[in-house]
């Protein structure tokens with residue numbers, strides 16, 4: 001059976017879901033999105049993703065046109081229509097159809113679509129062996145030009161960075177800000193460990209406030225691991241005891257080499273090995289259930 005997607009109030013087969021070539025999401029990258037994940041029949045951190053989506057919308061002056069509880073139902077129903085328990089969800093809101101000028105006032109109605117599909121999981125070996133990353137020349141967007149806190153459809157900054165990593169044979173790029181402070185990967189946040197302290201760049205350095213990032217900070221604090229949100233440079237990265245990346249798709253991924261420098265012992269570190277299972281445990285219990293009635297019946301009959 002073909003994938004069912006949500007588009008502007010209707011559920012349709014993916015092949016029939018069409019958006020206009022005059023949609024400003026396509027013409028100008030004028031729109032926002034979320035990448036969300038369902039685990040074991042629950043949508044992990046759904047509320048946090050929806051809050052971030054509505055905050056991005058507010059900053060770009062986009063009237064989504066449906067409220068946050070309706071949007072929650074759109075996500076859950078898209079998953080139900082596809083019978084998914086574990087899946088990736090892409091929720092997109094564009095400025096909608098307008099004319100050939102960039103003025104958003106020419107777009108009367110936002111377009112909303114929600115796609116869900118089976119996950120292309122990262123190989124489990126990556127979590128044991130770690131990955132190699134590279135700092136790139138492409139700097140992260142300036143906060144006062146296009147604030148990276150807006151999860152916008154303008155990903156060219158990140159794509160240019162990823163191309164540099166690809167050319168160098170690295171699995172992911174690390175972008176710095178204009179001052180040379182470490183920001184983030186192209187689709188993930190970055191953490192380092194130094195003398196038992198877990199460090200990640202503060203939001204104001206110019207990064208997306210990742211939901212996995214915030215979850216890892218909370219898990220660490222609950223586990224008694226000291227955390228700091230602090231500016232750091234490439235020097236700190238090279239001399240860290242551990243480095244790992246966080247993101248919805250990646251979860252937590254260990255880094256064993258940065259720009260050819262071996263990190264720690266060249267293997268996933270102690271704190272990484274503590275935090276990954278804590279994160280995976282949380283995915284089993286967090287977030288609204290996709291099929292609440294079925295699960296209740298199972299609980300009753302158990």
Ligand code: PXG
Nearest residue numbers: 035186187188189208210211212213247248
């Ligand atoms: N920074 C950036 C720039 C991101 O795009 C993250 C950090 C991590 O945020 P979350 O909330 O997921 O912990 C992201 C999100 C992909 C892909 O295909 C990655 C993201 C979004 C969409 C697609 O790799 N990363």
